[in-house]
Amino acid sequence: MRRSRIFWDNGHHQMFGRILALVVKRLGWRCHTYCLMPNHYHLLLETPEPNLSAGMQRLNSNFAQWFNAEHGFSGHVLERRFFSRVVESTYDLFELARYVVLNPVRAGLCEEPGGWEWSSYRAFTGDAGPAAFLTTDLLLGQFARDADRAREIFRTFVDDAPPRARST
Numbered sequence: 001m002r003r004s005r006i007f008w009d010n011g012h013h014q015m016f017g018r019i020l021a022l023v024v025k026r027l028g029w030r031c032h033t034y035c036l037m038p039n040h041y042h043l044l045l046e047t048p049e050p051n052l053s054a055g056m057q058r059l060n061s062n063f064a065q066w067f068n069a070e071h072g073f074s075g076h077v078l079e080r081r082f083f084s085r086v087v088e089s090t091y092d093l094f095e096l097a098r099y100v101v102l103n104p105v106r107a108g109l110c111e112e113p114g115g116w117e118w119s120s121y122r123a124f125t126g127d128a129g130p131a132a133f134l135t136t137d138l139l140l141g142q143f144a145r146d147a148d149r150a151r152e153i154f155r156t157f158v159d160d161a162p163p164r165a166r167s168t
Contacts, residue, residue, distance in 0.1 A: 004039060005038045005039050006038070006067065006078070007036055007038055007118070013036050013117075013118050015063070016063055017036075017131055018132075019059060019062045019063050020043075021131070021132040022062075023055050023058050023059045023062075025133075027047070027051050027054070027055045027058075028048050029046065029047050029055060030045065030048075030135045030138070031043055031044070031045055031046075031135060032044045032045070032046060032097065032134075032135060032136075032139050033096075033097045033100045033101060033119075033120040033139065034119060034120050034131070034134065035100045035101060035103045035104065035118065035120070035121075036118035036119070037103060037104065037107065037109075037118075038109075040078075042103055043100075044087075044093075044096050044097060046138075052084060056082045060082070064077035064078065090142055093139065094157065097124075097139055098157060098158050100119070100120070101113045101121040101124070102161055104116035104119065113158055114127060120136075121158065123136055124139065124140065125151050125154060126147075126148070140154060143157070
């Protein structure tokens with residue numbers, strides 16, 4: 001994604017979240033984890049229909065239109081096409097979720113993942129309610145049947161990340 005900031009303040013994060021919520025609802029997606037960084041974002045999505053490209057185009061173009069109108073800009077807001085890959089296993093799901101929520105720690109934006117407001121980490125640990133577009137049941141259900149126990153195990157799983165996963 002472009003190296004320039006795309007999220008300048010809370011209003012930018014909130015608008016992106018509103019647009020993402022509309023896309024998720026309209027296309028029947030499930031967003032299993034997310035992190036909004038200053039100049040890019042990460043989403044772990046489940047798309048029951050083969051509509052990822054169409055949805056990402058809608059998400060990115062709607063946000064770009066808003067962003068450009070808000071700031072008097074024109075042209076691209078995001079530098080390049082999104083990256084995607086298929087989640088191959090439960091292990092892969094866990095590692096991707098951990099990677100996403102540790103992104104701000106690795107970037108030096110916070111000491112611990114709970115210190116970054118614009119990620120799904122706090123929703124998974126029970127420290128905040130989930131964003132309108134976030135679903136936590138699939139991922140937490142992989143850790144334990146009891147929600148409190150699942151949150152505790154998730155927190156430990158993220159805290160126990162290998163050092164390379166915590167640093168740049």
